[in-house]
């Protein structure tokens with residue numbers, strides 16, 4: 496039984512899982528309402544909320560699991576990447592519990608956690624390709640075995656979720672903008688011509704040009720006194736993002752002859768992306784497509800416990816000098 500703790504951004508989360516795959520409890524306290532009026536996450540505010548919530552959230556996860564600390568084999572905690580002040584709250588709570596109850600401590604990479612959210616649904620099949628699309632990351636990661644991560648492509652500028660949030664702000668939609676654009680996109684037509692950065696010959700991504708194109712198109716229309724329907728802009732933007740994400744994922748899945756493609760991170764909740772991936776992989780029946788249910792796509796601690804269990808079984812132990820690492824590298828943690 497493993498307790499997971501996650502505080503890398505704006506959710507304070509704790510979960511208890513069994514055998515690496517079975518969720519016993521999964522508690523998430525979201526701070527979104529506190530950050531909304533600022534249009535994004537305010538790091539110092541996030542840290543303060545984590546301090547207020549962390550004990551309550553851990554106690555609630557343990558209570559719902561009907562577990563005592565003696566039942567735990569390990570405590571898994573997000574050590575990075577993320578906001579340093581936010582990460583430190585989870586890391587210190589985990590260290591205090593580990594020290595007090597003499598429970599092994601395992602530091603977990605946040606994105607590795609997002610990938611392992613898939614293992615809470617079904618066993619992974621290697622080699623696999625993970626499309627990671629979150630607020631801070633857009634990456635294609637090749638895995639030849641458990642906890643072996645090789646980054647084959649990444650964004651050169653904005654992450655997909657970041658582009659969603661910035662475009663949403665331009666359209667005067669509240670934070671976080673991803674779900675808002677997703678909702679609007681289904682009410683509009685993708686009839687505005689926007690660029691797609693293919694970066695041929697690489698598996699890298701770029702979304703800043705697309706974001707600028709959206710801003711310029713809206714400005715130019717306003718200057719001409721024309722109106723663009725926000726739902727059409729949302730649909731066109733989403734189409735552009737989804738085309739590139741799906742196109743590159745299919746290409747990499749073929750080149751590396753993977754058995755499975757996993758989708759991970761907050762943007763994996765996107766309905767347009769989920770539908771487009773399902774349609775594309777339908778034509779590639781040898782490759783299994785796995786997308787976690789929406790509540791496991793966004794930040795949670797069950798995914799951290801799932802990854803932590805695998806690392807624990809592989810022998811990873813973190814010492815009491817474990818720190819928060821805002822720029823932690825997934826290939827070496």
Ligand code: KG4
Nearest residue numbers: 629630631656673674761762764765793794
């Ligand atoms: O993985 P996550 O919860 O936190 C990070 O680790 O970054 O991802 C948050 C990101 C935000 O940018 C949010 O706008 C985006 O995921 N997101 C979505 C959707 N739901 C969340 N983006 C597009 N469509 C959605 N339905």
Ligand code: ZN
Nearest residue numbers: 629760761794
């Ligand atoms: Zn995340």
